[in-house]
Amino acid sequence: MPDATGLELIAAEVREQLGHETVVDTEFFRGRATLQVNPASVRDVLRYLKEEAGETFPHLMSVHGCDYLPEEPRLGVHYQLLSMERVDRLNVKTRVTVEDPAVPSVVDLFPTANFQEREVYDMFGVEFDGHPDPRRILMPEDYVGHPQRRDFPMGGEEVLFTFNEHQVPRWYD
């Protein structure tokens, strides 16, 4: 893993090459490095880290989303990069709001992101511009809502105990 100084060097390199406003933040937590970038420049940063950086990270292992409610901006998308040669991992993170959930898609750089970006769209509603097949993948096609957001209800039904079994309507009523 790049250590704290290595992470700062990477951040400085990216800022220098792609502009100062791309890298928003760096975090180094429990030995893992995270680079937070702003959503519009995700594709450029990943392309730079894949091909041109001093230390490249040519493989994308995972694209996942999460919901940071109540912190704004709410939705986060994480890209987990790997370099097999140096056995190095770097996490690139970006955060978008629910009102404007647009992130450029990286499917042409990393074909592995195809299913994974569809899953992030399905579960959180983050729209990936340029994705060849922007459909839901896990939920039924006509489902409304994005289930894994924190304010989406858990669903299911009330567990019946003796104290409430007469209040809960059954399906045959």
Place this chain on the structure above:
Amino acid sequence: MEVIRQAVNGGNADPKDLRINQLRARQLLRGELEGEDLDRYVEDRMGLTTLEQAQNWARANALFPLTFGLACCAIEMISVVGSPRVDASRFGAEVFRASPRQADMIILSGRVSIKMAPILRRIYDQMLEPKWVIAMGACASSAGMFNNYALVQGADKFMPVDVYVPGCPPRPEALMYGIIKLQNKIKGDPTLGWRARYNAKGTEELA
């Protein structure tokens, strides 16, 4: 060496003795049994039953399960039919058919998600009467520990279930017990229509 003599055509021969049975069968075929011997021979070998009972006995002992493995319970189900320890073919349920038209029992092994439920119902409808359903595992019986948006809370919300086998996943022995319970249910039950069995008013199909 002791030699024991016993009369065959007399009252005290052991009816289960194989040699005596062979002798009697040969006599019958040759037309040599008459009168009382013939009556006794026929009585020993005839059972009286009704057509329904015979039918049920045949149906119970030759169940054709449908291959319907959904999730982890499917692995235990395959262990029931595959593993030499608990073997469903001892009880006649060995032939797993892939086509619902040829199967009469569906073992719902695994969690039923909302995307899968209409497909499952369609497969159940394609099966021919008489058909039975075993809900194997906690997820098929009642969604198990997954009380959330993505699962149908129990398969009995949209299809009738005969036997519920609890467990997560149930041991192969438990599933075997469930199959035997289903067999007893088939043999003992006077009506085969499930709508009469469950007093399921309002579920008639109109099309």
Place this chain on the structure above:
Amino acid sequence: MTDVEHTHDPLAVPYREREQSVSMERMDEPGAPIPGSELDEYSELFTINIGPHHPATHGVLRLLTTLEGEIVKDVVPIIGYLHTGIEKSCEDQQYWKVIPFVERMDYLSYYFNATAFCMAVEKLLDEEVPQRAQYLRVIHLELNRIASHLFWLGTSALDLGAITMLWWALRDRDMILDLFEMSSGQRLHTRYIQVGGVFEDLPPGWDTKCREFLARMPSRIDQYEALLDRNEILLQRLKNTGVVSEERLLELGITGPLLRATGNPWDLRKADPYSCYDHFDFKIPVGTTGDNYDRFRVRMAEMRESLKIIEQALDGLPEGQYISDNRKIALPPRHELATSMEALIHHFKLVTEGFRVPPGEVYQPIEAPRGELGCYVLADGSSKPARVHFRDTSFVNLQMLPDMSKGHLLADMIAGVAMLDPIIGGVDR
């Protein structure tokens, strides 16, 4: 939420066009002969739906296949028929209670799911796992790897027509499940791996039984190889079918036996050792051409290597505790509850509320039987995780199916799906 939906209203487009994987515009002209095929203007491409209920026992996977005769022109895997919302359910449970949920994702390699989650949480807590616990974890993980490969072997051979393998593989898998039952009480989904170590120490007699298994297994694997390796039908079906190049696999993010079959020896147990894997001496089997036969051979060889690891771990099992000492995350042993007040309070707090994890997020990858299994946990300081996500191997591996089967026969696609070893519980979560 509906604002986001209206641009992608799926019901506005008719079903056939939505799902059609090959559009007719991709042909040079409608009616023109496709180069390299005998398709004339009276023939057409035939779209068929394989699944989600079909006899190949890989679960509820739906393959929308477009065929020209027997040659697959395009295949679109459609998943989601087993989506259980496990990740969302985990947000509602204490960390301890998440372990049974998470085990049911990739339901053949349940110890791996639990280990990835527990290692992620231990990283967040900055907690050390005692060495004995790490060795016990390794033993159970490798046993589970063998069990998963055996089940794969049985069902894949069943798909290809070699039905005998199913009975043999399940017979040996039953031996492993007996060992699991002896150590934890359950055959599948054992909750044996806990945050901080393992649930319980090995019972007396487990060591002997495990060594019996280890002694018996190599000859059994020899029997399987004798049955399958030189079988003409298997060789014809597996050799030179389903070849995907190493670069394409790396682009698709695929690791595990699929990548090792192409010759790339990437294995997280060696590259980035966790849980004392660097104490053991084992090799990484790799293939040469990356076809289905190599994938088959790599998994058979991996079973043998796992046997070696288990033997070394049993021989070198250190004394010590089986779970961390930190009473704030691990339950105190029951005999202490009668004497110590603090132990009682800790027990009470752990059972009712659960331990709290300081805020942070971490991604922990491990080497599962199918490749890299990663667990991402976001903690917000409370006793329930704010997000648990698994980078599941089968989900990513499934993307290679179109590459593997386009332009090849339908039967080769079925063999390819068998060798790909997808577990739909992991794909759909």
